[in-house]
Amino acid sequence: MVGVSGGRNLEETPTWAVALVCFVLILISIIIEHILHLIGKWLKKKHKSDLYESLEKIKSELMLLGFISLLLTVGQDPISRICVSEQVAGTWHPCSKREEVMMHEVGRTGAVNPRRVLAAGGSDKCTAQGKVPLVSPEGIHQLHIFIFVWAGFHVLCCILTLALARVKMRSWKRWEEETRTSEYQSSHDPERFRFARETSFGRRHLSFWTQTPVPIWIVCFFRQFVRSVPKVDYLALRHGFIMAHLAPQNQEKFDFRKYIGRSLEEDFKFVVGLSPPFWFFAAFFLLFNTHGWYSYLWFPFIPLIIILVVGTKLQVIITKMAQGIQQKGEVVKGEPVVEPGDDLFWFKRPRLILYLINFVLFQNAFQLAFFAWTVCQFGLKSCFNSQTMDVVIRISMGVFVQILCSYVTLPLYALVTQMGSTMRPTIFDEKIAMAIRSWHMNAKQQVRRNRGSASVTPLISRPTSPSNRIHHHRTQGDSSSSQHSSSEDGSSLYRQDLEIGCLGHHVGDSQ
Structure with a gap:
């Protein structure tokens, strides 16, 4: 009713207005669906089956988010009719009591928020009992907006992840082409004897600082920031992969970079996925984003710490392979041959690192979406971002983690994971x-x-x-x-x- 809700219902709304809104929503949905269909058709034409499956997975995840939004719409009235005592409702607020009082003062002196008027009718039942709604209709409406923002950030971060990884791997193309030149063949004489430490691969990894456990992690920690994948490492891992899994005469013909690219596309299907534990961690993030917990000081650093540990571990694996060459003998014939093996990875499971990368990208995209939603919905100076340090940390950490994970760690993983015990099916185009x-x-x-x-x-x-x-x-x-x-x-x-x-x-x- 007009008097109760503060607005008109559909009985009092012109039919042309309802039809116009529905027409615009349907048109936008059809355009988006057609664009996704064209992208999928193009991927099939280019024989990018893994990327096509990634697109289908993104579409299913968007459908899941849409289903959550639909449940919120259908359950808006039942949820708002759940009443709790004011004592219980007064705990775990994102704002302090002083900030809430200031917001109420602004609400009384400033313009009236129409959604607050709409929410008043739904709280009559709880008010009559001396209680408050579990979540008001206004809060549910704001959750709808957050789901939309989160869906957009998820798609955007997925695109950035693949794009930055491909940009990094594009620089490897000239190294791959160099292996087919006569200069490369003459400089890599298979009958030449050298000390393991005197090879370019040995000089990089067989130093004094890489012989003990603690210094090796410190050195490898900083290596991921400066030339995470140098030419010497790429060529050494390429040579070791071919010697372990293929015939030596295929060394000139085999395009290792394209093989890594196909493996990256296969891994991308997993990277864009949203597993149930991730959703529970998202709820955990929303729970502890409350006043007094200073979540802005430690939540944004969780993805950063994980991705730094993963990048360091990948660098350590390369160094361990260099140490394995020296353990077989001080003198090597021809190029040093690294030996692949799952025992170099945590729990002998190379895919565990990919799971951690997937978690980092999910959590980082979620935090960026949450920050953008709070700014758009409540303003930059709301209690969600009351401290300037909060804004600086969230933005800087979000951008840094996205670039570090996509441009450095994911391509490094795509290269190092080929050093597992088994050869992947992507060996074939x-x-x-x-x-x-x-x-x-x-x-x-x-x-x-x-x-x-x-x-x-x-x-x-x-x-x-x-x-x-x-x-x-x-x-x-x-x-x-x-x-x-x-x-x-x-x-x-x-x-x-x-x-x-x-x-x-x-x-x-x-x-």
Whole structure:
């Protein structure tokens, strides 16, 4: 009613006004949905399946935020009708008592906030009982705005994360091209003997300060700020990866940078995700953002501390690999070969570092969104940001953590994580991966058809291997020269063809 709520309901609102608002909302939603559809179509055309899955994950997370907003809308009246005593409601406020009194004084002398008038009608039930609502309709309305701001910051931070990481990895392109030059081949003679400490990789990592546990962490802590990924580290890790997982003759043909780029796109699907523990930590942040806890002095530093520890650990892993070279012998032949292994990572789980990076990016985006929401909703000098130091810390830490995590730590992780014990499926590009999957399905169907049959199966009847589909190097005469008598032998041969034909021969040519 007009007298009770202070505004008109839909019975008293012109139909053209309602239709106009609905039309604008529908139009904006269709435009956003069409833009996302075009982006997904472009990613499919460019064979960026991992980025397409990341886009789908972002869309599902936006839908989750929209569902939370819908629940708030539907539950606005039931929530505002939950009454609590004034004693309970007077605890854990973000503002001090003095600040609240000043705000009430301004409210009485200044203009009337229309949302406060709207909230008055919903609190009549609690007022009659001498209590106050658990959350007023005005507070629920402000939560709606916060969800919208948080969704925008989440998408923005995801875009910045991938963009800054790609900018950093673009500088590695000239290093990769250098490995194909004759100058590089002559300067990296495989028959040359040198002391491990005299190699460029050894001079960087085998110093006096990296021989004991505490100094090595101190040195590696500062290395992430100055040339976190130098040329010598990139080339050493590239050489170690090829020697561990590929044939040495593929060294000139294999594009390690593109492989890391595909791995980064695969990891990005995980980085943009929002797991349930993250949501609970967000609620924890809202809970302790109260007066007297000085949350602005320690909450913004939690993501910073985590990302600094992660970056230091990644630098330590590279140094440990250099120490492993020296432990095998003081003299090395050719280029020093680092040995990959999961034992270098925490709990032998390289993905744990990616989980920490995901948490840092989520928490940092959440805090930036919360700061922007408080400024837009309550002003820069509200009790949420009453101290100048609060504003400086929140802005500086938010921007610094975003740049450090996206431009330094995430590319460093994408490089160092390749030093795990296993080779990732992104070793193949999209076209080769599709050919392998298709060949694998055909091979399984062929084995299933031949199971239980004792007839001799000529080799020419086997499903075409990926090498035949992609490069057509084998002739029909070579294929028909062998005979196999059982499905088990055929299945074993298929696996051997996959390992030899794809890993040993086509990985380098396909990049």
